[in-house]
Amino acid sequence: MQTTMSKPQSSGPEALTSEAERQIAAAWAGVKDHLPGPAPLTARREAAFRRFEAAGLPHRRVEEWKYTDLRALMRDAKPLAQPPGEIGTVRARAAGAVLAGVDVRRIVIADGVLLKEASDLADLEPGLSIGSLADALGSGDAEVTSRLGAQSPAEKDVAFALNTAFMGDGAVIRLAPGATVARPIHLVFCFTGPVPATVFTRSLVEVGAGATLTLVESHEGPDAFDYQVNTALDLVVGDGATVDHVKIGTEGSAALHVATLTAALGRDVTFRGMVFAIGGAAVRNQLFVRCDGAHTNLMLAGATLLKGRQHADATLVLDHAIGGCQSRELFKGVLDGDSRSVFQGKIVVRPDAQKTDGKMSSHALLLSETAEADHKPELEIFADDVVCGHGATAGALDEDLKFYLMARGIPRKEAETLLIQSFVGEAIDTVAHEGIREALSAAATRWLEARQ
Amino acid sequence: MSLLEIKNLQVSVEDDRQILRGVNLTVNPGEVHAIMGPNGSGKSTLAHVLSGKDGYAVTGGEVLLDGADLLAMEPDERAAAGLFLAFQYPMEIPGVATMTFLRTAMNAQRKKRGEAELSTPEFMKRVREEAAKLSIDPEMLRRPVNVGFSGGEKKRNEVLQMALLQPKLAVLDETDSGLDIDALKIAAEGVNRLRSPERGMIVITHYQRLLDHIVPDIVHVFFNGRIVRTGGKELAHELEAKGYADYEQEVAA
Ligand SMILES: Nc1ncnc2c1ncn2[C@@H]1O[C@H](COP(=O)(O)OP(=O)(O)O)[C@@H](O)[C@H]1O
Ligand SMILES: [Mg+2]
Numbered sequence: 001m002q003t004t005m006s007k008p009q010s011s012g013p014e015a016l017t018s019e020a021e022r023q024i025a026a027a028w029a030g031v032k033d034h035l036p037g038p039a040p041l042t043a044r045r046e047a048a049f050r051r052f053e054a055a056g057l058p059h060r061r062v063e064e065w066k067y068t069d070l071r072a073l074m075r076d077a078k079p080l081a082q083p084p085g086e087i088g089t090v091r092a093r094a095a096g097a098v099l100a101g102v103d104v105r106r107i108v109i110a111d112g113v114l115l116k117e118a119s120d121l122a123d124l125e126p127g128l129s130i131g132s133l134a135d136a137l138g139s140g141d142a143e144v145t146s147r148l149g150a151q152s153p154a155e156k157d158v159a160f161a162l163n164t165a166f167m168g169d170g171a172v173i174r175l176a177p178g179a180t181v182a183r184p185i186h187l188v189f190c191f192t193g194p195v196p197a198t199v200f201t202r203s204l205v206e207v208g209a210g211a212t213l214t215l216v217e218s219h220e221g222p223d224a225f226d227y228q229v230n231t232a233l234d235l236v237v238g239d240g241a242t243v244d245h246v247k248i249g250t251e252g253s254a255a256l257h258v259a260t261l262t263a264a265l266g267r268d269v270t271f272r273g274m275v276f277a278i279g280g281a282a283v284r285n286q287l288f289v290r291c292d293g294a295h296t297n298l299m300l301a302g303a304t305l306l307k308g309r310q311h312a313d314a315t316l317v318l319d320h321a322i323g324g325c326q327s328r329e330l331f332k333g334v335l336d337g338d339s340r341s342v343f344q345g346k347i348v349v350r351p352d353a354q355k356t357d358g359k360m361s362s363h364a365l366l367l368s369e370t371a372e373a374d375h376k377p378e379l380e381i382f383a384d385d386v387v388c389g390h391g392a393t394a395g396a397l398d399e400d401l402k403f404y405l406m407a408r409g410i411p412r413k414e415a416e417t418l419l420i421q422s423f424v425g426e427a428i429d430t431v432a433h434e435g436i437r438e439a440l441s442a443a444a445t446r447w448l449e450a451r452q
Numbered sequence: 453m454s455l456l457e458i459k460n461l462q463v464s465v466e467d468d469r470q471i472l473r474g475v476n477l478t479v480n481p482g483e484v485h486a487i488m489g490p491n492g493s494g495k496s497t498l499a500h501v502l503s504g505k506d507g508y509a510v511t512g513g514e515v516l517l518d519g520a521d522l523l524a525m526e527p528d529e530r531a532a533a534g535l536f537l538a539f540q541y542p543m544e545i546p547g548v549a550t551m552t553f554l555r556t557a558m559n560a561q562r563k564k565r566g567e568a569e570l571s572t573p574e575f576m577k578r579v580r581e582e583a584a585k586l587s588i589d590p591e592m593l594r595r596p597v598n599v600g601f602s603g604g605e606k607k608r609n610e611v612l613q614m615a616l617l618q619p620k621l622a623v624l625d626e627t628d629s630g631l632d633i634d635a636l637k638i639a640a641e642g643v644n645r646l647r648s649p650e651r652g653m654i655v656i657t658h659y660q661r662l663l664d665h666i667v668p669d670i671v672h673v674f675f676n677g678r679i680v681r682t683g684g685k686e687l688a689h690e691l692e693a694k695g696y697a698d699y700e701q702e703v704a705a
Contacts, residue, residue: 399506400543401543401545403504403505403506403527404539404542404543404545405545405553405556405557406504406526406527406528406531407503407504407505407527407528407530407531407537407539408528408531408553408557408560408561408613408617409528409531409532409557409558409560409561409564409617410528410556410557410560411526411528411560412526412528414556414560415528418548418552418553418556419545419548421547421548422545422546422547422548422596423547425547426546426547
């Protein structure tokens with residue numbers, strides 16, 4: 001385990017030297033005049049691409065990407081994905097099975113395209129609207145374009161900038177003030193093939209004051225297929241709203257997946273976020289969360305289960321702009337084989353954010369000698385009357401506990417499974433929706449049963 | 453055939469320090485043996501080695517349970533073969549509900565013995581009955597194993613597990629430590645209910661007090677890694693009066 005505290009550093013302009021960087025630049029040249037959106041957005045796309053051009057892909061000398069060297073991980077950049085054909089559409093309709101049996105409203109986004117005919121768009125609850133980003137950009141919806149990526153720290157991130165440059169489609173969900181949607185909305189993202197490609201998706205979710213919403217995203221694709229996903233979600237939450245966000249990462253075994261969540265939270269908001277990461281070869285989940293109003297209550301949890309040579313990075317920037325908010329972060333990783341997990345958590349408390357109460361913890365359970373966990377907590381506190389802390393642990397299963405279970409007749413593997421389940425269970429239990437919580441538990445159990 | 457035969461058992465821990473120095477003990481079905489000895493004499497080590505805990509090196513001797521080589525089995529296999537250890541220090545297992553733990557243990561043993569799993573109502577009925585006999589609050593069973601339990605509750609939870617698992621041979625390691633007299637009586641009654649002509653028990657204790665409630669057939673004095681004297685239940689009273697001083701002299705001599 002490594003625990004380091006460090007200040008971010010900016011990287012200077014660099015030429016696009018790697019194969020992947022040159023391929024991205026070529027893709028941009030080919031597509032930039034055909035991307036949807038009004039003139040102001042075109043300028044923002046252009047500016048975002050310039051950021052990439054100046055810095056290149058994030059690499060290990062970029063502090064925020066220290067443990068996830070995207071430039072090294074991307075040997076090439078796959079061509080931009082084509083919309084799904086007939087077979088792809090059939091596959092997309094079957095996707096999202098991780099929530100089979102849970103009553104959700106499915107919105108299917110396959111190979112970067114929102115498939116209206118495969119989505120449940122009928123009988124929307126009062127106050128709820130769901131559309132595609134491509135339509136919103138195509139019709140020049142000024143509100144949508146102004147909301148996209150309006151959060152500044154995320155804008156500096158090159159992976160997110162690439163999403164802004166290339167974004168084509170995704171979901172646009174709006175919930176009117178005071179509206180309550182009991183049935184969770186499930187954004188079903190999938191890559192269907194038939195050849196490895198790059199998918200950029202961008203979604204925008206606006207929750208009005210006092211409204212209530214549970215939003216799930218699941219991401220999947222075929223195994224042993226080195227496709228690349230860059231997905232982003234901008235979440236804007238009005239005063240007094242209650243939002244649950246659960247992201248389930250079950251990408252195929254060779255996939256590269258980079259996801260950005262930006263969240264701007266008003267006052268008196270209750271926000272619970274969960275990142276469940278189980279699939280993919282290399283995964284980065286970056287969360288930029290800003291508390292703009294007082295008395296907001298935030299719970300961010302993560303459960304990661306990795307094996308083989310999987311790599312998963314959860315990087316969190318939590319910005320307390322206003323005081324009196326409470327935040328809790330609980331990230332748990334179970335690491336088998338040669339896998340590696342990264343947790344970087346930064347809590348910023350601005351000078352005006354007095355009475356901020358923040359507690360962050362990350363724990364890794366190492367099931368093999370060769371697994372690795374890196375934790376990097378950072379506290380940047382500019383106010384004096386705050387309570388903030390962090391804790392990190394990494395270790396193997398407790399042999400004494402295992403012996404206690406075995407002495408009662410429970411075989412070794414079953415004893416390990418029980419202990420691992422209880423370890424990740426603490427994070428999974430933060431999910432408020434019972435059906436979704438049980439689906440995550442079941443996914444963790446399947447993962448454990450597949451261990452030999 | 454004897455239920456348990458320990459023959460000249462010798463055990464060391466890391467750095468080759470020998471803890472057990474030739475333990476010999478035979479337990480027949482229906483017998484309750486007490487092992488009394490001072491702190492640090494190796495009583496818990498014996499209990500741990502019998503149940504298969506890692507970290508001990510058996511350097512000599514053998515142990516047979518029902519004629520089978522106990523030391524060749526994994527801890528879970530020993531449990532399924534009928535061995536039960538009530539721990540001196542029961543473990544707290546955060547995140548694992550007591551009910552889940554009990555059911556997993558019972559069904560794992562049944563499965564290994566080729567018996568059918570218990571149905572949920574049958575399991576619940578047995579747990580409720582046994583818990584009531586031990587004055588265990590059903591609310592406690594919903595909590596994670598031993599987490600937030602008092603010392604007495606932990607020990608009663610051990611006796612509950614023994615009652616549910618119905619072992620052939622039970623080893624109770626200082627089940628009396630940390631208990632007040634009422635808790636001690638409840639635990640002892642629980643143990644006494646399990647006495648039967650088929651079952652053997654080894655009651656390890658430091659004080660004679662427990663043996664007023666669980667009256668043994670045979671008492672052994674354990675000193676410096678082996679049994680130095682064996683007698684009837686009156687031996688416990690003699691030890692209580694005289695302490696272990698005689699044995700210390702013997703070892704020194
Ligand atoms: N795993 C171990 N590693 C090293 N020393 C041990 C270990 N277990 C027990 N011991 C030592 O063995 C001796 C006997 O301990 P124990 O069996 O707990 O005695 P008792 O239960 O009779 O009080 C003590 O000196 C103790 O420190
Ligand atoms: Mg002891």
